[in-house]
Amino acid sequence: MTHHSHKIALAFVLGLTALAPISAQAGSLSLSLNARTGQEARALNTAIALYALHRDLKSGADIRQIGRNHAAGLSQSGGGNRAIIHQRGRNHSANLTQTGGDNGQVILQFGDGAHADIVQRGGQAGILLQFSR
Incomplete structure (x- = not known):
């Protein structure tokens, strides 16, 4: 995959999150699809x-x-699950549980x-983008 197509894949994922419902709370913004x-x-x-290809993640x-001070917990069971957690800044926490197979979450x-706490139970997919201050 070329550098240009990586940018296209990332723009596509971020574009999808722009269509998601927005919630604001005490200086935070959360987009969930x-x-x-x-x-x-x-x-x-x-x-x-596509985003996983950009990150060189096959499965x-x-x-x-x-x-600093981040926490991430991940549990996967079943085949075909894909998870990407990216934390930048400080004091973030994310917990993701994927069971039953063929789940995808960013x-x-x-x-x-x-803070994020997500459970997927087979064939589910989601993208969560959070900004907090």
Whole structure:
């Protein structure tokens, strides 16, 4: 995959999150996109697969933490699960449980003190983008 196509994949994933519901609370912004149907799950999992290619992740999980005092917990059982957790800043926490197979989830946390707790039970997909201060 070329550098240009990596940028396209990342822009696609971030563009999808722009369509998601927005919630603001005490200086935070959270964009969450979750599939409601099998067709939506396949589309989101395709977007997650493109982002995973950008991150050089073929399957399984990738956790990257830049900053300090982060915590990330991940549990996967079943085949075909893919998880990406990226934390930048400080004091973020993310917990992700994937069971039953064919789940995909991206959690991106920026700023200070974002928290995520997600459970997927087979064939589910989601993208969560959090900014907190």
